[in-house]
């Protein structure tokens with residue numbers, strides 16, 4: 001495993017963050033408790049120390065599963081991230097959003113499910129248009145001061161919103177967002193326009209979600225719906241893995257480089273993130289120990305500047321996705 005510093009937090013994290021959205025029972029492609037345990041344990045064996053979950057994943061089941069496994073290990077070594085904004089185990093009006101009431105309640109619920117007194121990174125899952133960001137930032141800052149949260153981060157939003165939140169934290173002396181979890185992969189690079197240069201300038205750690213385009217970059221495009229998860233993504237197509245005029249060509253170039261290097265397509269998709277100037281640690285989503293092992297092996301692939309340019313060249317702009 002290789003490690004890197006997560007933005008301005010100073011925390012050392014594995015260059016692969018394990019996404020925990022696949023743990024629980026919300027969808028048929030998810031792993032049950034026993035299978036999730038095996039995957040998390042293998043990840044730790046491989047040196048993964050960075051885990052991303054959310055109150056909303058399988059209505060809190062993902063947090064419970066992760067907490068149960070991590071309880072068997074040295075908690076001090078692990079960097080655990082969770083999120084608030086969508087409802088967790090309870091779905092009522094005040095289980096969603098970013099009001100002080102929701103943040104405080106949902107944080108307490110998340111800590112309870114994780115079996116932890118402190119979470120390393122607490123992220124707002126989206127912008128909340130009904131709560132002034134000042135209110136949310138104060139509630140988060142209080143959580144930091146209470147010792148329930150070490151660092152705060154944000155997920156998909158407009159760059160102007162993120163910049164505004166950072167400016168308010170600085171002005172008011174509040175804990176500032178130190179990470180950005182956004183949608184970013186070879187066939188979705190709209191974030192390079194504003195958000196990623198902003199993160200770079202502000203020393204914000206970038207931890208992309210769906211780094212393989214929810215699996216689109218892991219197999220030939222015509223086979224995307226060959227898995228249950230692929231069928232789900234295709235039907236709910238919120239993520240623009242194949243929206244761009246250049247997406248199929250990129251997918252084919254990933255196949256070509258995979259053949260040249262004697263590796264899998266997923267490994268090229270991950271290697272692109274490892275080589276990429278913006279990504280700190282991609283959040284891999286997998287339900288397979290073998291695929292997790294492949295991702296770790298991909299750390300050894302050194303894509304050249306010309307490989308990077310070749311993969312990126314067919315990209316054409318697509319509509320902005322992943323947030324309102």
Ligand SMILES: NC(=O)c1ccc[n+]([C@@H]2O[C@H](COP(=O)([O-])OP(=O)(O)OC[C@H]3O[C@@H](n4cnc5c(N)ncnc54)[C@H](OP(=O)(O)O)[C@@H]3O)[C@@H](O)[C@H]2O)c1
Nearest residue numbers: 019020021209210211212213214215218266285286287291
């Ligand atoms: N902040 C947000 O709004 C947000 C939104 C979505 C996700 N997330 C986070 O990001 C994480 C990852 O999201 P994601 O699952 O969409 O990411 P992803 O890694 O882009 O896609 C996962 C898909 O790729 C497939 N895959 C991975 N490695 C593979 C390999 N070596 N060979 C073949 N297929 C492979 C997986 O299949 P297998 O299961 O068969 O490996 C799965 O279908 C989530 O767990 C969650 O923590 C955050």
